[in-house]
Amino acid sequence: MPSCRHDCRIRSLASGVAAAWIVAVAGLGCQTSPAAGLTSCPLPTTEQVHEILTIVPLGTPRDDAIARLGTAGITGNFGENQSIYYCDLWKRRDGLRWHINVVLLFDDEGNLYATRPDAAGQVDPSPRSHSTPPPTTRAEIPADPFQP
Numbered sequence: 001m002p003s004c005r006h007d008c009r010i011r012s013l014a015s016g017v018a019a020a021w022i023v024a025v026a027g028l029g030c031q032t033s034p035a036a037g038l039t040s041c042p043l044p045t046t047e048q049v050h051e052i053l054t055i056v057p058l059g060t061p062r063d064d065a066i067a068r069l070g071t072a073g074i075t076g077n078f079g080e081n082q083s084i085y086y087c088d089l090w091k092r093r094d095g096l097r098w099h100i101n102v103v104l105l106f107d108d109e110g111n112l113y114a115t116r117p118d119a120a121g122q123v124d125p126s127p128r129s130h131s132t133p134p135p136t137t138r139a140e141i142p143a144d145p146f147q148p
Helices: 004-032 045-057 062-072
Strands: 038-040 076-077 084-091 097-106 110-116
Touching: 045 062, 045 097, 045 110, 062 076, 062 084, 062 097
Parallel strands: 038 097
Antiparallel strands: 076 084, 084 097, 097 110
């Protein structure tokens, strides 16, 4: 006949394993299940940008842009100095909620001057100020210091 000490250890071990299993399964379920009603946007990034620029054309003042986006069901967050707005959720009129990924860039006067990605779907890693036009010729593009 097993002693109480042996029997108690087996029960304690079994309880610990069961508890660990429950926590692991619950944690996995929380990480893999999306928020209710939230889906990835079915539109390609270029179309997301086009739709947003239809709502807030380039040159739109920041406060007006945020108000228009809110009316259209698009929400997001500003970066530290409010020159960058990260659009991340689009609550559609049909009740669907789309996760979107478009960034709006505002100049020093607070006007929308660009998006990331841009309307062509390109992402420039170093946004310029509104007053600095992008280089137009290869000679104007600075050399890569890491290339021989």
